[in-house]
Amino acid sequence: MNFHGTEVRQKALTLLRDGVANAEVARTFSIPPGTISYWKHLHRAKRGECPGKHDPKCPRCDGRHLDTAAFSYLLGLYLGDGHISHCSQHRVPNLMVTCDESWPGLMDACEQAMRRVFPDNAVCRVRKTGCRNVKVYSKHLHCLFPQHGPGKKHERSIALAPWQQVIVDDHPWEFIRGLIHSDGCRITNWTTRLVAGERKRYEYPRYFFTNVSDDIRKLFTDTLDKLGIDWTHCTRHGNPYNISVARKASVALMDTHVGPKH
Known part of the structure; x- marks a missing residue:
């Protein structure tokens, strides 16, 4: 939702292009500094002025190498205790697997699998009561986990895509281990x-x-x-x-x- 209007945004971008500091632009229009920084980042990205800041490539969209053994294990974890969400606080969806704190080795294995499947994305752990959510943010989660959809998993059809089935057939024990x-x-x-x-x-x-x-x-x-x-x-x-x-x-x-x- 655009709370400030296109005209205000364009005026702010004009000042930013003229070299006015982010904080000064924020004070001028009574807009949070974080919003100004975000506008500036998007504007520079569209103009190709953000060298080295590229979206990580996707195995499905861009043909990037995929660690298939790690993916088979992560797929099993996702089908059991994982889900994909896209909350309003973040612009990128996240894959979250909930791990009981009683099994620290399992938590480590989950995080390692996420890092191997998404080597260019940040992985984090969020502490909850009695558990931790192991999370990774990526714009391509739906590409790798097409099982995602509205509602609970047991209330909708769950089937592997043909390319996923090939991976599970190649790494069946990793898939079973993830499910267990x-x-x-x-x-x-x-x-x-x-x-x-x-x-x-x-x-x-x-x-x-x-x-x-x-x-x-x-x-x-x-x-x-x-x-x-x-x-x-x-x-x-x-x-x-x-x-x-x-x-x-x-x-x-x-x-x-x-x-x-x-």
């Missing part, structure tokens, strides 16, 4: 068995993935199928939102490539 790190866990289950007439406790490791979206759960299980991982639905309270991996050989593979959160 966002909406999954590795736990120790227990049961009892009769051994020589005596009931004894028996413990075994198990992976769970929980997501309300049918589409996202299918992306997870389809990738497990391609990796030869045995899985089952685990309905709880009538809700089929849980995918379980409990067979010994499959858990061993998951431990090799995913492992517990840390």
Whole structure:
């Protein structure tokens, strides 16, 4: 929204071109200095007077190299605990992945993946109660994450673009790791068995993935199928939102490539 009008803006730009200081122009028109600086920056950018200040290139729009392994992991994180927002305070949308402070290693892995996928963009962490939001700002987030849209993920269709599917097929374990790190866990289950007439406790490791979206759960299980991982639905309270991996050989593979959160 233009609060100051085009005529005021043009008069301010004329003074700036004549060498009048930003602060003096701001006082003349009773406009915040930050607004004056922003007008000056946009004007200089349009005239090509901002050497070295270029928008980072996009793998989809400009053919920039994309670290596909890091992207596959980040895609899994995004489908679980990530979202793209464009608030009024910022002119560029941001990708935000919420990470529990109980898992600092996961937070580090998330930030590293963002830096590898967006090597020319700033990545930051924003502290919240019990968690931190790992964020990156980029004008090309919608190019890399076309799943973004209005409403909650489980209320709309979620499907991978063909080029994304190629990346996931090339780096399936990174995709699974991202999904587990966002909406999954590795736990120790227990049961009892009769051994020589005596009931004894028996413990075994198990992976769970929980997501309300049918589409996202299918992306997870389809990738497990391609990796030869045995899985089952685990309905709880009538809700089929849980995918379980409990067979010994499959858990061993998951431990090799995913492992517990840390």
